[in-house]
Amino acid sequence: MSLKDTATRVAILDTLAKHITAELKAAKANLETGLRAAKAETGTQTIAVDLLGADIGKASLVQNGPIASVIDEAALIAWVREVAPSEIVTRLVTEVRPAWRKNLLDSLSAAGVIEWVDPETGVIHEVPGVEMVGRAAHTRLTIPAEGKIAIAEAWRSGALTTVVLPELTAGGEA
Numbered sequence: 001m002s003l004k005d006t007a008t009r010v011a012i013l014d015t016l017a018k019h020i021t022a023e024l025k026a027a028k029a030n031l032e033t034g035l036r037a038a039k040a041e042t043g044t045q046t047i048a049v050d051l052l053g054a055d056i057g058k059a060s061l062v063q064n065g066p067i068a069s070v071i072d073e074a075a076l077i078a079w080v081r082e083v084a085p086s087e088i089v090t091r092l093v094t095e096v097r098p099a100w101r102k103n104l105l106d107s108l109s110a111a112g113v114i115e116w117v118d119p120e121t122g123v124i125h126e127v128p129g130v131e132m133v134g135r136a137a138h139t140r141l142t143i144p145a146e147g148k149i150a151i152a153e154a155w156r157s158g159a160l161t162t163v164v165l166p167e168l169t170a171g172g173e174a
Contacts, residue, residue: 056147
């Protein structure tokens, strides 16, 4: 393959990849909207992924549990100054040491409450400046290896022409 042929191939693949990425983003948004509606209407959160009449995986709406999130930095800093002063770093700005803050938020998230247990004293502290914040649901696509192989075979055989190619070949900006 000549350098010119290689450049042409790269240009084609790059353009197609960008177009496919845009189509994928739109399709995922439609999937999430549909799954949210299905959950609201019937409680359905998971659907089968069908390829030419065969189930090859599943699409699910995943609702993560709430996580601890700092809503009042000053209140958190004042509290940490009191219970763990060695974890305070003073520079031009005062902040809780990032590693300690991450561990604190991770432990609060795992516990599902904004209470911290001092490992040295066993005293339970309600942590000011932090609250449990819900996270947005998202979709998860689970396609096992067999499903991916089936998709690749369907692509090579041309069987996906009616499934994805109309959107990709409909024109518009690439």
